[in-house]
Each structure stands twice: as C-alpha cells, then as structure tokens.
Amino acid sequence: MQDPNPLPWGTQDRFQAHFIVRKDLSENDEGFVAETKPTTKGHFGSKKLVGVQWVGGSIADILNNDTELTNMILKQSFKDAHIRIDPTKNGVRIYGDWKNNNEFGISKDMFAIYDKIASHIKKL
Numbered sequence: 001m002q003d004p005n006p007l008p009w010g011t012q013d014r015f016q017a018h019f020i021v022r023k024d025l026s027e028n029d030e031g032f033v034a035e036t037k038p039t040t041k042g043h044f045g046s047k048k049l050v051g052v053q054w055v056g057g058s059i060a061d062i063l064n065n066d067t068e069l070t071n072m073i074l075k076q077s078f079k080d081a082h083i084r085i086d087p088t089k090n091g092v093r094i095y096g097d098w099k100n101n102n103e104f105g106i107s108k109d110m111f112a113i114y115d116k117i118a119s120h121i122k123k124l
Helices: 058-064 067-074 108-123
Strands: 018-022 034-041 048-056 084-087 091-095
Touching: 018 108, 034 058, 048 058, 048 067, 058 108, 067 108, 091 108
Parallel strands: none
Antiparallel strands: 018 091, 034 048, 034 084, 084 091
C-alpha cells in the first residue's frame, strides 16, 4: 500500500548531537527541562549575541546563576547558543539545533559548555 502523504524531499542531511547524562530521576523530572533564549543585536550576518537566559525548570535557575557558563555561551555563534535540556528515561539529554553535514561537529568550546551543564545536572 502506498503512503497517501509521501515526504516530498526524501532523506534530509540534518544532524543533531545529543549528550546524555545518566541520572536517576524522580517522578517529578520537570525541573530538568530548560532551554536558552539568546538576546541578539544586529541583523543577518552582523547578528551578535549580547545575552543569554535559561528558561524552564529548577535547573534553569542554577544555569542562570553560573556567569562562567553564560560567558562561554556568549562566545559561540547565534545558532550554537540554542541549547536544550530534556529528561529521558534513564537520564537527562543536552542538545543543540539541527545542522547540515557541512557544519555538523562539536568544537572543544561547545564540549566544555555541555560538560559544565552536565556537572550542574549531576549535582542536583
């Protein structure tokens, strides 16, 4: 039987790296949901990050209070500044935006950011 709503483009060349932090979660794992809301200045190619705020559960308050983490994120591109945190079945995942095959990769700076976020998750 043929799909009545086929996908028009086929396979997409989009990738996303997920970092999983193993953590035993209670039934109330909503505190581990957070994402960044970057503040920018300028338009298009001249767009620069001027601020970043975490919104979400209790982990967002902890991440907002970490000025070193904020400064690390502000050094990244606008696209890399979009970071999300979600609880999973056996832990918490940290991930960014989708990227195509030419821009996909994790720099040492991004790894350091994810590692710092993971250390905050482990402390809770």
